[in-house]
Amino acid sequence: MNLALSAAGATVRGVGAVSPRWGAAFAMPLFGSVAKPRPVRPDDEATMWRARHRTVRIAGVDRRGVDVDAYEWGGGARTVLLSHGWNARASQFAPLVRELVAEGYRVVAFDAPAHGSSAGRRTYLVDWLDVFAALQQRYGAFDAMVGHSFGGLATLVGVAGGTDAARVVTIAAPADADLLLSQFQGMLRYSDAVSARMRERFASRYFPGQPDPFAWLSSVRRPLPAEVPLLVIHDEGDRMVPYAEAGRIVAANHGARLLPTIGLGHNRILAADDVLDAVLTHLEVPSAARTSSAPDGARRAAVMPAAAVDELISASVAE
Known part of the structure; x- marks a missing residue:
């Protein structure tokens, strides 16, 4: 894990310990971020x-x-x-x-x-x-x-x-997509409570109106x-x-x-x-x-x- 990712994970875990919802809000932008193009x-x-x-x-x-x-x-x-x-x-x-x-x-x-x-x-x-x-x-x-x-x-x-x-x-x-969210949690090592809020944010952010985007x-x-x-x-x-x-x-x-x-x-x-x-x-x-x-x-x-x-x-x- 590189230093930036390690620092991000520490921040998500710290914020998530106070509020899983806030932890997910901090983690969500990281999920869609892309590294510098090869x-x-x-x-x-x-x-x-x-x-x-x-x-x-x-x-x-x-x-x-x-x-x-x-x-x-x-x-x-x-x-x-x-x-x-x-x-x-x-x-x-x-x-x-x-x-x-x-x-x-x-x-x-x-x-x-x-x-x-x-x-x-x-x-x-x-x-x-x-x-x-x-x-x-x-x-x-x-x-x-x-x-x-x-x-x-x-x-x-x-x-x-x-x-x-x-x-x-x-x-x-x-x-x-479940594997991708699980791998992301594994990289940042945040809690299952934050993970549950991440799934909710993921669904509402990328697939608003879909009753079950993970099936889709x-x-x-x-x-x-x-x-x-x-x-x-x-x-x-x-x-x-x-x-x-x-x-x-x-x-x-x-x-x-x-x-x-x-x-x-x-x-x-x-x-x-x-x-x-x-x-x-x-x-x-x-x-x-x-x-x-x-x-x-x-x-x-x-x-x-x-x-x-x-x-x-x-x-x-x-x-």
Whole structure:
């Protein structure tokens, strides 16, 4: 734990000992705060320079408006939206971008508010959902959505709530928002009484009017539509999002496929060749509701039996 976080935790605990409600009020702004953006890795700079850049405006968590940087590569008819995680940026998907463009996809990604090159200082999952809606308005239905970590949870929540995507991939994603609040409590080490008030503030701040936002923010309690194929990739040694979260997601989403990896951790998994191959294979899995309308030859997996698809995906993941 760094000194600033340690000091913040001490303050929340001290104030919370006097009044859990005040402790939660002090902790709440910290929950939506984002660390200084990471620089683009040298290996990813060329990919980002080749992107067609545009800006989309969303309301933002403060509902005052914020500009979000979006990126587009390729010119295919099939559009894939990539959703990065907390304290991350679109450039982390550069290896996958290159693979998808080579396969003829149009690829779209973005830097969420307070991330990467985008404006803002604070954010939460509602901003990811607003970006999905803004980009969907521009590009129409997505052939697929791929989300990493927090962006994976946002993808699950978005598609369950109506974002139009034919198939979904999550990589190292949590199953619901409860884990995030629990981890935040673990970092600052405040009491359960403060935690209860934090949950109340979280619900009223980010999801006013929702009778139970924690059900709404859960891939377990609110799974994807049955016709949307889901691939869940997670490393067994992930130190940021426990591997058990993958099992929770798969168990709640009928027909979901789990692809475990070993030794790739939370971020390096995004560039692993076996993972990239597995994602590309899953993107060819037909959606039951859309197979009949697919253009001839657009999806070679549409005529493959499920067992054959499973075999292909399993073969692409390192044992």
